[in-house]
Amino acid sequence: MMIAYRRVSSEDQNLDRQQFPDADKVFEEKASGADRNRPALRDLIDFARDGDEVQVHSLDRLGRDMRDLLDIIEKLNGKGVTVSFVTERLTFKAGKDAVDDPFARLQLHMMAAFAQFERSIIRKRQREGIDRAKARGVYKGRQPTIDRDEVARLRGEGLGATEIAKRLGIGRASVYRLLEGLTDVRVKVQGGT
Template sequence: MSNSTSTKGHVIGYARVSSLDQDTARQLEALNQLGLDRLFEDKASGKDIQRPALKEAMAYARTGDTLVVHSLDRLARNLVDLLGIVEALTARGVSVRFLKENLVFNHSESNHFSALMLQMLGAFAQFERSLIRERQREGIALAKAAGAYSGRKHALNDEQVKELVSLDSANHGKNRKALADKFGISRTSLYRYLETT
C-alpha cells in the first residue's frame, strides 16, 4: 500500500474578474505556465467571499496542494477576508501563492515574514481604496457646492411615471417586461417606480 503523504500535491489555479464583460486572459496566461492540475474562475466582485468558484476551489484543495492566484486583490478586496481565506487554507496544509507579489504562504513556523508581508500589503491596498473613496466624496462635495452635481437623474419624469402606473394597472400587472422596454428602463427600475407611487 503506497503512502499518500509522499504524493505530490496538486497545483490549483484561481482567477477572478469583477464583471461578466471582463475576461481572465491576462491572469490565465501567467497561471497556465505553471502546469495547473485544476483551474477555478469567478466573474464576481471581490467584496463577497461567497463566490462559487472560490468556494469550490477551497473545498477541492487538500493537504500538500498549492492554490496559485495572480495577485492579492484577485483573492479578496479587504484585509480581513484575505487573511481569513489564507489562514483557512494554510491551516489545512494548503500553500497559497501570489504570482505578482511573489509571496508564498504555508503552515510552517518559518513563514512569519510572509504573514507580515501579507498583512502589510493588504493594509496598504485597503488604505489606497479608502483614499480613492475620500477623493470621490470630496469631488462630489465640491461639485455640489458649485451647483454642478445633482446626483443620479431619474430615468422618467412625473408624467411618464403616471403613464407607466396607468398602463400597468390596465394590464393588471402583466407583461411588465414589455412595459419596461417601452419606457427604456430595467425591470428593477420599473418595480421601484411602481412601489413608490
C-alpha cells in the first residue's frame, strides 16, 4: 500500500503543493515539525504494515530535528515499511534483504543537519528581533489566549484542573500554571505586598 504523509506548520497554511495522486491512504496535519506529538504521524506509524511505502514531500515535512527524523524512519523501517522523500529523491528501504544505501544515509544526515541548523538560525534571528523591539518598548508579546478570570471562576466553583481544562478546551498543564499564578497573586495580596 502506498501511504502519503502531508504536513504544514500552521492552520493558515495549505497542503496544496504536497500532492500524492497515487496514494492509497493519506495522513495529514497542521502542526509544527518540532512537535514530537503529532497525532496523524502517530496514526500513520500505527497503521503502516510490512511491505507498505510511506511517501513524504520532503525531509522537513516529516521532522526538523535530526534525531526525531531518524527515529521515525527507523520505526517505519523496523516494521518493514519503506520511506521515500520526493523532493530529495531519497528512499530508505526496509527488510533484511534490502541493501542499506550508505550514500542515502549520508545525505539524510546532512540534509537533516542543515534543516536543524536553519531552524536554529531562524530562532536566533527571531530572538534578536524581539530583544531589539523590547529595548525600543514596542514589543508587547503574544496576547493571552486563555481567560484567567474564567479559570479562576471555575476553580472558585470547586472544579478541578482536569474538568476546567475539558470545559475550556485547553491542556491541564496550562490550567495548573494559571492556578499557580493566581495563588501567588492571592498570597501577595493577602500578605500586604
